[in-house]
Structure formats: structure tokens, C-alpha cells
Amino acid sequence: NPASISTMDVHSPLTDVAGVVAGVGPGVNDFAVGDQVVAMLNSMNGGGLAEYAVAAANLTVKRTPNVSAAEGAGLPIAAGTALQALRSIGAKFDGTGEPLNVLVTAASGGVGLYAVQLAKLANLHVTATCGARNAELVRGLGADEVLDYRTPEGAAMRSPSGRRYDGVVHCTVGVGWPAFEPLMAPRGKVVDITPNFSAMLTSALHAVTLRRKRLVPLLLSPNKADLEFLVGLVEEGKLRTVVDSRFPLGDAAKAWQKSIDGHATGKIVVEMEG
Incomplete structure (x- = not known):
């Protein structure tokens, strides 16, 4: 209307x-x-x-x-994608989840800003990459560590505290699996929200070979329950x-x-x- x-x-x-x-x-x-x-x-x-x-x-x-x-x-697409990506990594929002370490790339974008907030609601440790101009915004929304992707340290995506990532919410393009693999915990997952053909092939190979570290493409599965959950978080002032x-x-x-x-x-x- x-x-x-x-x-x-x-x-x-x-x-x-x-x-x-x-x-x-x-x-x-x-x-x-x-x-x-x-x-x-x-x-x-x-x-x-x-x-x-x-x-x-x-x-x-x-x-x-x-x-x-x-x-x-x-909320429906961007926050819904962030929510499903975090859940696929193992995040839980009922207080029963493990204290996982996650990386959010392109954290100042539409999905990334929701992913940072939702990860903190799940009590995860968040490392985020973004441009310098958005670093304070991303930190203010809950990121524990913020890397400027234009710097060598940011491009390397290593956690400043030395943590290995249990999961990555990968919201950008042009960075492939080889860059993430050495940064991952033994059973770490890279959830790619914009997978290209190469990423799909890598994911299929990981699935066939039963890799513990693996790349997982995410295709949003729309559902009403997730949307109700997200709207409720905004209403409660927990999500922005x-x-x-x-x-x-x-x-x-x-x-x-x-x-x-x-x-x-x-x-x-x-x-x-x-």
C-alpha cells in the first residue's frame, strides 16, 4: 500500500x-x-x-x-540469511549454545550488520571485517574485534586475539576457501551466502570427502517462524x-x-x- x-x-x-x-x-x-x-x-x-x-x-x-x-x-532476506547462517555454524539463541568464535566478512553490509548483532545475542565471540569508516559502527553493534579489510592484517582475516574460527559468515565475494582454511578450527564451517560456481564445487568436494573443515553454501530458506523471531527481537530492542x-x-x-x-x-x- x-x-x-x-x-x-x-x-x-x-x-x-x-x-x-x-x-x-x-x-x-x-x-x-x-x-x-x-x-x-x-x-x-x-x-x-x-x-x-x-x-x-x-x-x-x-x-x-x-x-x-x-x-x-x-529483516526477511538480510536478517533471515544472517540467522540461518549462524544456526548452520551452531549458534543457539536460547542460552544453551557453545561459546563459538565467528568471523563476519563485509560486516557493514546488509547481512553483515545483522550477523554481528545476532552472533552477540548468541554469546559468540565476533571478529568482523569492514572498511575503516564503519569500524566504530560495527564495534558498537557488538563486534569484539574489527579488521579493516584494506590493510594487510584485515586482508589476512586473522583474529587479533589468535582465535581459530568455528564459523565464518562470508558476506563478500572474491575471497575463496584457501584463504579461510588455515584460520579455521578443526570442525570450522565457512558459510558462503553468495556462492559462485567454484564455491559450489568446493563444497561438493568437501561433502563427498567428509572434510571436517568445510565450505557450506547457504541458500535462504524462507519461513514464517524465523521472521516472527526477528521481528520480536526488533520489538524488544535487541536487534537494530x-x-x-x-x-x-x-x-x-x-x-x-x-x-x-x-x-x-x-x-x-x-x-x-x-
């Missing part, structure tokens, strides 16, 4: 939206006109860059007035959406170009006028 917000992600066929329900289809009993919601759309069936969007009930959750549209719209910039719908092309450029700090949002 006209109050909705869509977030940009050039790497995914999915779209994040948040807004107010303008109508419900037959058989939908959990939502009513006027409900404030967050939803994930499949762009193959129509994306979110429009005044109105059709969302599936099983990928839509309510949000309270404490969760703004901009805060909610960043960092907004890089906002564009009106008429400037959606500019927002798309900024997303393609790949240097946004957090989420880019497109706001519907009206």
Missing part, C-alpha cells in the same frame, strides 16, 4: 516489504485490513517496487507500532536495522544503482509516497 517500504538486494530473487494490509484474500484469517506487517515476496511473481504488493500469508508477520516499516523491511539511505519510489533506479555499487552501509530502502 502507499505506506509500504521495500528494500533492495541485487543478489536475491526475493524482496522485503513492510506496510499496512489493504485487503485479504479468501481463506486468510490471521490478518485484517489495517494490520501493520512485514513480508517476503518472490520477485518472480511480482516484486515490492510498487504502491501495492501481493504477499503470501505464510511469509507475512504482524509488527507492532514499535517496529517501523523501515526497521521491519530489512541500520538504514544506509532512503529513496522515493520515483527514484527506485537510483536506489538499485546504489545497491549494485556494493558500498552501502546497511539497508537501502525505497519508500512509497502517499
Whole structure:
């Protein structure tokens, strides 16, 4: 509807939206006109860059007035990916998890900023890479160690405290398995959220040979339970959406170009006028 917000992600066929329900289809009993919601759309069936969007009930959750549209719209893809990546490493959010050491690459991006926060909520030790200009932001969101990726130390990605990584949430491109392998604990996992063909082959080889250290490609598995969990964290003040910039719908092309450029700090949002 006209109050909705869509977030940009050039790497995914999915779209994040948040807004107010303008109508419900037959058989939908959990939502009513006027409900404030967050939803994930499949762009193959129509994306979110429009005044109105059709969302599936099983990928839509309510949000309270404490969760703004901009805060909610960043969650489905970026925070959902971060959550599933951390869970695949072994992170738990009920207080029963082990004190793992994790590395988050490109930690000032859309997924990375959520990954840092969620890792700290799971009581993990977090080493993060980002540009120098975003180091204080990433540290303020919970990172224990921050490396400037433009420096030799940052490019090496070694923990300043000498820790081996139990897991890596790999949010950037151009860094392959050979760079990570010597940094990993004996059963460490590198979860690649933007795997290329080479990464898929490496992962398959690791699976076939039963490697203990391994590369794991992540393809987001959309589900309502994860989205409800994330919206709840925002409502409780435990999770923050960092907004890089906002564009009106008429400037959606500019927002798309900024997303393609790949240097946004957090989420880019497109706001519907009206």
C-alpha cells in the first residue's frame, strides 16, 4: 500500500516489504485490513517496487507500532540469511549454545550488520571485517574485534586475539576457501551466502570427502517462524536495522544503482509516497 517500504538486494530473487494490509484474500484469517506487517515476496511473481504488493500469508508477520516499516523491511532476506547462517555454524539463541568464535566478512553490509548483532545475542565471540569508516559502527553493534579489510592484517582475516574460527559468515565475494582454511578450527564451517560456481564445487568436494573443515553454501530458506523471531527481537530492542539511505519510489533506479555499487552501509530502502 502507499505506506509500504521495500528494500533492495541485487543478489536475491526475493524482496522485503513492510506496510499496512489493504485487503485479504479468501481463506486468510490471521490478518485484517489495517494490520501493520512485514513480508517476503518472490520477485518472480511480482516484486515490492510498487504502491501495492501481493504477499503470501505464510511469509507475512504482524509488527507492532514499535517496529517501523523501515526497521521491519530489512529483516526477511538480510536478517533471515544472517540467522540461518549462524544456526548452520551452531549458534543457539536460547542460552544453551557453545561459546563459538565467528568471523563476519563485509560486516557493514546488509547481512553483515545483522550477523554481528545476532552472533552477540548468541554469546559468540565476533571478529568482523569492514572498511575503516564503519569500524566504530560495527564495534558498537557488538563486534569484539574489527579488521579493516584494506590493510594487510584485515586482508589476512586473522583474529587479533589468535582465535581459530568455528564459523565464518562470508558476506563478500572474491575471497575463496584457501584463504579461510588455515584460520579455521578443526570442525570450522565457512558459510558462503553468495556462492559462485567454484564455491559450489568446493563444497561438493568437501561433502563427498567428509572434510571436517568445510565450505557450506547457504541458500535462504524462507519461513514464517524465523521472521516472527526477528521481528520480536526488533520489538524488544535487541536487534537494530541500520538504514544506509532512503529513496522515493520515483527514484527506485537510483536506489538499485546504489545497491549494485556494493558500498552501502546497511539497508537501502525505497519508500512509497502517499
